[in-house]
Amino acid sequence: MAASPLVRWFINVYRLGLKEMIALARDPVLLGLMIFSFTFSIYSVAHGVRTEVRNAAIAVVDGDGSQLSRRIVEALQPPYFLKPQLIDRSAVDVGLDRGLFTFVLDLPPGLQSDLSAGREPTIGLAVDATAMTQAGVGTTYISNIVDREITAFLEQSSTVSLVPVEVVIRAYFNPNLDSTWFMSVMQVVENVTILSIILVGAAVIRERERGTIEHLLVMPITASEIAVAKIWANGLIILIAVFLSLHYVVQMLLGVPILGSIPLFLGSAAIYLFATTSMGVLLATVANSMPQFAMMAIPCFVVMNLLSGATTPLESMPQFFQVAMKALPSTHFVAASQAVLYRGAGIDIIWPQMMLMAGQGSIFLALALHRFRAMLARQS
Known part of the structure; x- marks a missing residue:
């Protein structure tokens, strides 16, 4: 009994998919890129890219020379700062211009006596803001350290007998504020976007450049x-690589705890891969060669990664970009991934993102099939 057209369609899709896997296994460049992206790339970014202050060079102009000023200097300790260097006020500009210091704390003369008398002295902080992230975070660190030491000193000297408000900070989901936890997981998410577009697009271009697309056209299969x-x-291969990377690189090698359900994350990743691989097919049908495809794909995944909310919060962007990026699946995948992997959210929280990714993927697939059929018609 002959199989129905629908059953035959699934059989052909299955067998052609196996052919794609074999072709990828025989392509050392793409295979090496995928292995590198989900192993060394994640490890190097997690340890090399720091959003918190680490070993920042700091100098102090101690114009007071008092017990309080020495106390402040001693509080600027590793691993946040290198050992503070005591310099003269005339060396501040030279040190900042030459990049010798990132921060220079200026403690004015009479600091301790002014505070004890109830006056409000001005403490200066010069910052080399060329390293913008470190400058912003480090300024907050130093301000908190100075405030803490002044408050503790005044309490000991009985100048302040009672502090009416005490601020207690509790950091959820990442209690040590370790950027490794954030960077490693987000690097996995970003690599999914890059590789899904590259692999499936390269598969289409490879068929055309090697002439094997003509072999497919004479077979009883459809576009x-x-x-x-x-x-x-290609989506399944990346999904397997994501699982192995999360388990062996993120959890075991880097020691990053995953609070949420990995199967749920993989489910949302599968939907996202459906959308991005469809986008890759669409781009490959527009390009005529691999260099053209690369020139089109690079802006796509760079914008999708940078403006998806993985690097900076979506709420901090201009309103136009907030609206525009919601039309792309990367924004919803980042939101779902952070909710599941960082906060342990369930499907009741992320189902809107999953539905949006599925809908956007269907649109990309429809466009990709339309373009793919047109491309095959030209080839024939």
Whole structure:
């Protein structure tokens, strides 16, 4: 009994997908890129890219020379800061211009006596803001350290007998404020975007450049079977790589705890891969060669990664970008990934993002199939 057209369609998609997996296994460049992206790339970014202050060079102009000023200097300790260097006020500009210091704390003469008398002296802080992130975070660190030491000193000297408000800070989800926890997981998420577009797009371009697309055209298969096979095969390979990377690199090697459900994250990643691989097929049908495809793909995944909310919060962007980025699946995938992996959210929290990714993926797939059929018609 002959199989129905629908069953035959699934069989053809399955067999063509196996062909895609074999082709990828025989491509050392793409295979090496995928292995590198989900191993060394994640490890190096997690340890090399720091959002918190670490070993920052700081100098102090101690114009007071009092017990309080020495106490403040001693509080500027590693691992946040290198050992403070005591310099003269005339050396401040020279040190900042030459990049010798990132921060220079200026403690004025009479600091301790002014505070004890109830006056409000001015403490200066010069910052080299060329390293913008470190400058902003480090300024907050130093301000908190100075405030803490002044308050403790005044309490000991009985100048302040009672502090009416005490601020207690509790950091949830990342209690040590370790950027490794954030950077490693977000690097996995960003690599999913990059590789899903590159792999499936390269598969389409490879068929055209090597002439194997003509072999497919003479077979009793349709354009949808060829395109969907490339989507599921490359998507499955990346999904497996994501799981292995989360388990062996993020959890075991880097020691980052995953609070949420990994199966739920993989489920949302599968939907996202459906959208991005469809986008990769769409871009590959527009490009005529691999260099053209690369020139089109790079702006796409760079914008998707930088403006998705993985690097900076979406709420801090201009309103136009907030609206525009919600039309792309990367924004919803980042939100779902952070909710699941950082905060342990369930499907009741992230189902809107999953539905939006599925809807956007369907649009990309429809456009990709339309373009793919047109491309095959030109080839024939």
